Amino acid sequence: EVQLVESGGGLVQPGGSRRLSCAASGFTLREHDMHWVRQVIGKGLEWVSGIDGPGDTYYPGSVRGRFTVSREDAKNSLYLQMNNLSAGDTAMYYCAKGRLYCSGPTCYRFFDSWGRGTLVTVSS
Amino acid sequence: EVVLTQSPGTLSLSPGERATLSCWASQSVGTNYLAWYQQKPGQAPRLLIYGASNRATGIPDRFSGSGSGTDFTLTISRLEPEDFAVYYCHQYGRSPYSFGQGTKLEIK
Numbered sequence: 001e002v003q004l005v006e007s008g009g010g011l012v013q014p015g016g017s018r019r020l021s022c023a024a025s026g027f028t029l030r031e032h033d034m035h036w037v038r039q040v041i042g043k044g045l046e047w048v049s050g051i052d053g054p055g056d057t058y059y060p061g062s063v064r065g066r067f068t069v070s071r072e073d074a075k076n077s078l079y080l081q082m083n084n085l086s087a088g089d090t091a092m093y094y095c096a097k098g099r100l101y102c103s104g105p106t107c108y109r110f111f112d113s114w115g116r117g118t119l120v121t122v123s124s
Numbered sequence: 125e126v127v128l129t130q131s132p133g134t135l136s137l138s139p140g141e142r143a144t145l146s147c148w149a150s151q152s153v154g155t156n157y158l159a160w161y162q163q164k165p166g167q168a169p170r171l172l173i174y175g176a177s178n179r180a181t182g183i184p185d186r187f188s189g190s191g192s193g194t195d196f197t198l199t200i201s202r203l204e205p206e207d208f209a210v211y212y213c214h215q216y217g218r219s220p221y222s223f224g225q226g227t228k229l230e231i232k
Contacts, residue, residue, distance in 0.1 A: 035221070045161075045169065045212055045223040060125075060220035094168055098216070101174070108175040109216040110159040114168035 002026040002113045004095050009118030012085050020118055022078040022095030030073045033098030035111065036080045038091035046091075049080060050098070085122045092117040126151050126215050130224035136232040143200040145227045147213035152193045157217030160189055160198045163226075164209045172211075173198060205231075 008020040020036070035050040049069035050058040057069050068081040078095050099112040127150040137143055147158075155176040161169035171180040173189035176196055186201040200207055208231050213224040 037223075044225045045163075045214075047221045047223065050219070050221065058219045058221075106156065106175075108156045108178070110157075110171060110174040111161075111169075111214070111216065112171055112180075114170075116168055 002097065004097065004113055004115035006093065006095055006115045006118035009093065009120045011121050011123060013124055014086055014122055016085055016122070017081070017083045018085065018120060020080040020082070020093055020095075020120070022080075022115055024076045024078065024095075024097070027097070029071055029076045029078060033100075034069075034071065034078045035096045035098060036067075036069060036078075037094045037096055037111075037114075038089075039094070039117075040091045048093075051078070082120070085120075087122050090120060090122045092119050125220055126153060126218055126222050128213050128215060128222050128224035130211075130213060130227045132227060133225070134228045134230060136230050137203055138232045139203050139205055141203050143198075143203055143207070143229055145198040145200075145211055145229070147191075147196040147198070147224050149194040149196070149215065153196075153215045154217045155192050157215055158189075158191070158196055159214045159216065161212045161214060162207075162209050163212065169212065200229075203229075 003025045005023045012018045033052045036048045051069045070079045094117045095115045096111040097113040101108045129148045131146045158176040160173040163169045177189045188199045190197050210226045210228050212226050
């Protein structure tokens with residue numbers, strides 16, 4: 001059974017840093033694209049980073065240069081290093097597993113598993 | 125950058141009624157890369173539909189998806205009490221990957 005368990009959230013001062021972790025089980029993390037998605041409480045979902053099988057990383061403009069996604073294959077874990085945090089980064093952070101599913105000649109991409117999230121609060 | 129816009133923001137219906145949720149993309153999205161998720165309070169999103177029209181494992185057949193290009197629809201044929209939640213469309217075809225802002229389906 002696929003499981004994703006996030007940790008590392010908490011209270012951070014403005015301008016501070018935080019590293020989130022996502023422990024994966026039931027699959028080999030390096031064989032899949034993995035992502036971080038955040039959600040301001042009561043608001044919508046925002047994709048904030050992705051890392052593909054070969055290790056290439058992707059970010060939206062809102063976090064590029066401040067957030068870094070990485071993984072540790074030996075621990076089957078995903079990380080998100082967040083720097084220079086501000087109140088706008090306060091959110092629940094989810095890790096999500098990307099899936100490439102092919103049925104015959106047709107291939108689909110979607111997020112098929114999500115963790116329960118870890119809450120990051122940026123406040124003085 | 126592909127911006128997804130969902131409509132309506134809130135939909136008030138009664139159990140047994142039909143729900144139609146829309147998702148418009150600012151640029152054409154390959155149907156293979158358009159998905160729908162359901163989220164209930166305090167829970168992570170759950171995959172409902174992938175490839176615009178394919179139900180994920182375990183999803184009841186009252187849920188259906190359709191559309192192509194820039195115009196996609198999620199339909200729930202007969203609402204059950206457990207269907208009242210927030211629904212998001214998502215494109216995973218072109219980075220930066222994006223979500224719609226969500227449609228809240230509430231009990232009338």
